[in-house]
């Protein structure tokens with residue numbers, strides 16, 4: 001069976017950085033599933049029905065990652081992500097990616113619970129809202145996207161609430177996930193711990 005690593009957690013917890021580093025370390029493919037919802041959110045802001053946008057999503061939609069990282073797109077993503085038809089339209093693509101022969105790392109909100117319940121390793125990455133907002137603020141500023149810390153914190157809290165409260169595939173740790181709280185960890189330490197946990201789960 002293909003080796004799938006599921007990495008879930010709330011906004012800006014460090015999932016993406018950890019997932020990319022784990023994939024590079026073990027030579028696995030990596031899919032940031034949040035980009036799919038962001039791409040649907042962007043199409044909604046452009047006037048499309050989210051259900052139609054999810055059904056029509058194409059590789060080109062993911063090309064401009066910097067634009068997809070904008071805060072207003074993140075907010076739109078968490079709004080389309082509550083729609084069951086949107087989530088259903090994205091399942092097959094994610095499962096096919098997870099089944100890649102060479103191994104795959106997927107990060108998101110429902111990878112260990114819905115997309116890959118049989119993932120060989122499941123991590124639930126968290127950090128305090130303030131720490132996550134500081135990291136996201138630094139990331140946005142580093143990408144040249146203007147932001148205020150207080151706005152970023154409010155956005156992180158609003159999305160956490162929406163992601164946790166939704167009826168379909170809410171943000172929740174799978175019962176068999178390992179919790180990785182990165183509040184007091186440097187990114188290097190968080191990555192090292194994730195690599196150790198994934199290594200321990202390998203055949």
Ligand code: CDP
Nearest residue numbers: 011012033034037077078081108109110159
């Ligand atoms: O990077 P960050 O953690 O801030 O967000 P993201 O992973 O890009 O996800 C953006 C939004 O998409 C989230 O707030 C969720 O509402 C939604 N999402 C989801 O519902 N399920 C996933 N597997 C991934 C993202």
